[in-house]
Amino acid sequence: MIKLENVSKSYKGGSDAAALQNANIDIGKGEFVFLVGPSGSGKSTFIRLLNKEEDPTDGRIFVAGKDIGQLNSWKVPYLRRNIGCIFQDFKLLEKKTVAENVAFALEVIGRPRSVISKQVPAILELVGLSDKLTSFPGELSGGEQQRVSIARAFVNRPLILLADEPTGNLDPNTSVGIMRLLDRINRTGTTVVMATHDRGIVDTMRRRVVELDKGSIVRDQAQGVYE
Amino acid sequence: MALKITYMLRETGTNLKRRISLTIAAILTISISLALFGSALLARDGVANATARWEGGIEFVIWMNPEADADQDAAIRRSLDESPAIQSSTYVSQDDALVEFQDMFMDSPDLLDAVEAADLPPSYRVVPVDPDADVVVELGSQFLNQPGVRDVVFASEAIKDIQTQADRISRGLLWVGVVLLFAAALLILNTIVVAIGARRQEIEVMKLVGASNWFIRLPFMLEGLVHGIVGAGFAVLGMVGVRRYVIDGFSESQSLALLEGLRVTDAELFNRSLWVLAIGIAVGILGSLFAVSTKLDV
Numbered sequence: 332m333i334k335l336e337n338v339s340k341s342y343k344g345g346s347d348a349a350a351l352q353n354a355n356i357d358i359g360k361g362e363f364v365f366l367v368g369p370s371g372s373g374k375s376t377f378i379r380l381l382n383k384e385e386d387p388t389d390g391r392i393f394v395a396g397k398d399i400g401q402l403n404s405w406k407v408p409y410l411r412r413n414i415g416c417i418f419q420d421f422k423l424l425e426k427k428t429v430a431e432n433v434a435f436a437l438e439v440i441g442r443p444r445s446v447i448s449k450q451v452p453a454i455l456e457l458v459g460l461s462d463k464l465t466s467f468p469g470e471l472s473g474g475e476q477q478r479v480s481i482a483r484a485f486v487n488r489p490l491i492l493l494a495d496e497p498t499g500n501l502d503p504n505t506s507v508g509i510m511r512l513l514d515r516i517n518r519t520g521t522t523v524v525m526a527t528h529d530r531g532i533v534d535t536m537r538r539r540v541v542e543l544d545k546g547s548i549v550r551d552q553a554q555g556v557y558e
Numbered sequence: 559m560a561l562k563i564t565y566m567l568r569e570t571g572t573n574l575k576r577r578i579s580l581t582i583a584a585i586l587t588i589s590i591s592l593a594l595f596g597s598a599l600l601a602r603d604g605v606a607n608a609t610a611r612w613e614g615g616i617e618f619v620i621w622m623n624p625e626a627d628a629d630q631d632a633a634i635r636r637s638l639d640e641s642p643a644i645q646s647s648t649y650v651s652q653d654d655a656l657v658e659f660q661d662m663f664m665d666s667p668d669l670l671d672a673v674e675a676a677d678l679p680p681s682y683r684v685v686p687v688d689p690d691a692d693v694v695v696e697l698g699s700q701f702l703n704q705p706g707v708r709d710v711v712f713a714s715e716a717i718k719d720i721q722t723q724a725d726r727i728s729r730g731l732l733w734v735g736v737v738l739l740f741a742a743a744l745l746i747l748n749t750i751v752v753a754i755g756a757r758r759q760e761i762e763v764m765k766l767v768g769a770s771n772w773f774i775r776l777p778f779m780l781e782g783l784v785h786g787i788v789g790a791g792f793a794v795l796g797m798v799g800v801r802r803y804v805i806d807g808f809s810e811s812q813s814l815a816l817l818e819g820l821r822v823t824d825a826e827l828f829n830r831s832l833w834v835l836a837i838g839i840a841v842g843i844l845g846s847l848f849a850v851s852t853k854l855d856v
Contacts, residue, residue, distance in 0.1 A: 382766075405771060412768035422763055439769035441562050487767070 332491065332522045333358040333381060338390035340376050340546075350376040352546040354390070358524065358539075360490075363517045365533050366526040367557055368543035374526035377543065378495045381524065382414055383407050395490060412440055415484030415492045415521075419499035421476045423468040429455065429479050430464040436483045454486045455479075458512060474505035478512065485516055492516060494525040498532060506532060530557040562773070569777035573753050574784060580749045581785070587745050588789030588838060591738030593796035596834040597804075598731035600797060600822050603830070604805045605724035607662055608820040616648075617689055618698040620682040621709045624652065630706025631680075637704075638682060643697055647684045652676065664823050679708055739841055742789070746782050746845030751853050753778060761854070775850045779843065786842020793838065794831045801827055 335356045341349040351373045358364055366374045379385045380392060383399050392399050399410060423432050430451050437447045455461055458478040468476050477497060484492060494513065498506035510532050517523045527533060533540060533556060540555030541548060574581050622631065638647040650658070655678040663669045686694055698710045754761065764774050801822050808820050 408765075408768040408770045408773075410768075411766065416766050422759070422766070424760055424763060435763065436767040438565055439764045439767060439773060441773070483763075483767070 332360040332395060334393040336391045338380065338387045338392055340380060340385065340387050349546045354548050356541065356548060356551065358522060360522055361520045363523045363538040365538060365540045366524065366543060367533060367540055372543040373546040374543055375495055378493050378526055381493055382416060383410055412487060413490045415489040417477065417480045417484050417494045417497045419496040421480045423476055423479055425468055428465050428467055429460060432479055433483045433486050436486055450486055454482045458482045473501050474508060477501060477509050481512055489521065491522045491524065494523065496526055496528065498527065498529050503531065510536065533557040566777055566780060570780040570784065573777060573781045576756065577749065577752060580752060584742065584745045584749050584785045585789045587738065588742040588785060588841060589792035589796065591735050591742050592790050592793030592834045592838055594731050594738065595735030595837065596793055596797040596830050597800045598728040598735060599830045599833065600801055600805060600827065601724060601728045603826045604820045604822045605721065609721050616683045616713060617686050617694045618684050618710055618712045620684065620701050620707055621711065622680045622706055623708045624676065624679050626706030634682065634701065634704060634706065638684065643687055645685045645687045647682050650681045650683060652678050652680050655680065743841045743845040746785050746842060747849045750778050750782055750846045750849035753781065754849065754854050775854060778850050778854065779846045782842040782846025783839065786838040790835045790838025793834050797827065797831060797834065
């Protein structure tokens with residue numbers, strides 16, 4: 332599903348160490364992969380490269396068999412329709428209700444109103460927010476906001492879900508709930524790649540762990556632990 | 559598709575309403591600049607109509623008697639052709655004069671009904687080699703007493719002056735209009751940049767979920783287009799006012815007899831309005847296109 336071949340990324344004017352160095356990895360369909368490592372190790376760069384928010388300095392990245400470096404700029408949105416993203420800061424639109432935030436993701440890719448009116452309540456039921464359709468993000472707890480963010484990322488049934496520190500702003504109990512939800516999504520066949528600092532979650536879930544240090548992959552362990 | 563169009567229109571409307579003061583400023587600037595631009599074009603049309611018979615260096619017109627016989631006419635034509643002081647001359651028959659009259663007074667059907675070709679005398683429009691006023695008067699006067707000639711009319715200094723001044727004024731208006739149009743394009747650009755800034759978070763989410771580049775850009779471009787079209791609409795209203803109250807006012811003025819031919823036809827007004835509308839649309843699209851292509855990284 333995801334393949335990196337000798338991928339490096341460095342920033343102009345940045346420090347001498349590259350954000351990512353000669354990374355090689357193959358992630359299969361339906362896998363759940365934790366990216367771990369200290370701050371600045373390259374986890375977020377890894378996520379942004381997969382979503383083509385940035386391009387690698389060297390190497391090739393394949394998503395669903397396609398070399399995304401060869402994609403024309405007008406095709407990038409179609410790539411992103413197959414990749415859901417969730418973030419530590421949720422990135423919800425404060426002036427839209429929960430239902431409108433989720434519907435927005437379908438509306439802007441031109442899905443018909445009939446599809447939107449069916450899929451939005453269904454996905455909000457999946458994330459346990461059926462009773463919050465008309466609430467605004469400011470009225471929700473952090474965990475609930477992250478659930479809305481997950482609903483928005485998953486409503487279009489993407490092949491891949493990228494999560495950049497999704498539990499970074501949440502307390503441990505709430506984080507467990509979010510991880511259960513991501514696990515459930517993963518069981519539908521969606522590949523999940525999650526960057527995290529949360530040792531407890533990684534050690535409990537026992538999934539594939541890829542450790543990055545100063546931009547290099549230093550460990551790739553099936554059913555791994557944080558370190 | 560229906561949802562996309564509804565979405566685009568809704569977002570464009572929301573953008574316009576969110577920054578209503580900037581929207582009004584952009585529309586006013588574009589309408590004033592286009593009104594000046596359009597009025598300059600109308601003034602040119604009006605003056606061209608009023609002085610049509612004096613264009614192309616024509617310095618005097620020999621009006622013939624409608625009853626002049628062929629020999630008298632031939633004698634005048636021979637004199638004009640053989641004179642080394644005359645560069646060229648054009649014969650305007652009664653039918654040609656009627657066509658010209660119909661063009662000039664096409665908005666006055668009563669007048670057109672009252673005039674026939676036979677009412678209009680034929681004439682020769684003469685371009686002398688030397689346009690010096692004394693030379694022209696001396697040359698034209700030679701024809702005054704010849705058989706078959708009713709009158710000789712000279713392009714007076716006043717007419718030349720009107721042509722020169724009108725040309726200068728309309729050129730000045732055109733330049734002011736062009737400068738203001740540039741200002742309007744910049745204002746539209748800045749309005750769109752502000753709109754992009756205000757919706758940065760929304761745009762970020764749209765990119766993340768895979769909205770196409772044009773889906774993100776189009777509402778902003780439609781906003782620029784609305785500025786251009788509404789601004790041009792007001793400018794056209796201004797041009798209609800200029801024709802009614804300024805140009806027609808001059809032509810009706812008794813004290814400005816020289817300007818009685820100053821008029822702009824409906825066809826000319828329509829034609830210039832289309833120009834103004836096209837320029838308004840172009841300025842709106844170019845301003846917003848520049849904004850989205852430089853400030854909206856999709």
